[in-house]
Amino acid sequence: MVDFLSSPADGGAPGVSTRVYYWGDLSEPPTNWRSIKTKEEGRMISGGSHYGQACIALSNHLLANPAPLVFAARILELGAGVGLLSLVAARICQDRDATGRTEGKRIVATDVDEKVLEMLQENIALNSLDHLVEAKSLDWELASDPAPGQDALHTWRDAVSNGGNCAELIIGADIVYDPSLAGHLAATLRWLLHRKDGSNTPEALIAGTVRSEDTWAFFLEECRSRQLVVEAVPLQTLPDHSGLVGAEGWEGEGEVRLVRIVAA
Structure with a gap:
């Protein structure tokens, strides 16, 4: 399993670093490993936290089991932060497409912080x-607003999807940490997952580091109360330690759990 390398961004703003995340076959030369670069300020993600175990774990799960990505034409990430997931x-989609055009x-990739x-x-x-x-702003609180919020969400969906459905697959990691946001997140998932037009049923894969059992349980209950079905999914990893890993000191934050959520 290949750790990331980190160095200050050349000529960048103070506090901004460029991190390179690698994964791949360790028997191959490092030049053959796959990679993603991210600029990060203070290990920034939505809410001012940093990439944690759940983001790394879901990345590795999708590397080991890319089928959900392959079969979804539209994918939406909630709480994307600076975009690693x-x-x-x-x-992954590029690598699975022989032409590279996808x-x-x-x-x-959505977030609310400008x-x-x-x-x-x-x-x-x-x-x-x-x-x-593409990056788009999405405020989860809109889904909890029965009138103006719904109008704003429909306008948002039309802009993102040209009037069609905005996603067949919703992904999110390290976004279940604040009980005051759990209801808004569940309401947003309900809005994204419930379809009335007979199109393919979308699914959500949400990974979280469980720092508080109460917060995690509250989020799941908020989902179920909105006619969403929640199913625990075993996390998969690539063989031979060839997946992505997090930084030293981030391990051991708590147990990482993955759930699949669909409309009832």
Whole structure:
């Protein structure tokens, strides 16, 4: 398993570093390993935290089991932060497409913090993935608002998906940490997962580091109360330690759990 290398960004703003995350066959020369670069300020993700175990774990799960990414034409990440999970997903899609064009594939990485979104957009360009990944603002609180919020969400969906459905696969990691946001997150998932047009049923894969059993249980209950079905999924990893890993000192934050969520 290959750890990331980190160095200060050349000529960048104070406090900003460029990190390179590697994965691949350790029997191959390092030049053959796959990689993603991210600029990060203070290990920034939405809410001011940092990439934790759950983001790394879900990245590795998708590396080991890319089928959900392969079969989804539209993928949406919630709480993307500076974009590691979406960028890894995009690289997986590229690797699975022999032409490298990933024709018709689209990944929308969302967050609500404008500063985070700016860095997310920089990271998309840094990895030359503009053709596949785009950054969009999405406020979970809109889904909890029965009238104006719903109108705003429909406008958002029309803008993102040209009037169609915005995602067949929703992904998220390290986003279940604040009980005050659990209801808003569950409401957003319900809005994304419930379809009335008879189209393919979407699914969500949400990974979380369980620092508080009460917070995790509260989030799951909020999902179930909104007619969502929650199923625990065993996390998969690549053989021979060839997947992505996190930084020293981030391990042991808590147990990482993965759930699959669909509409009832």
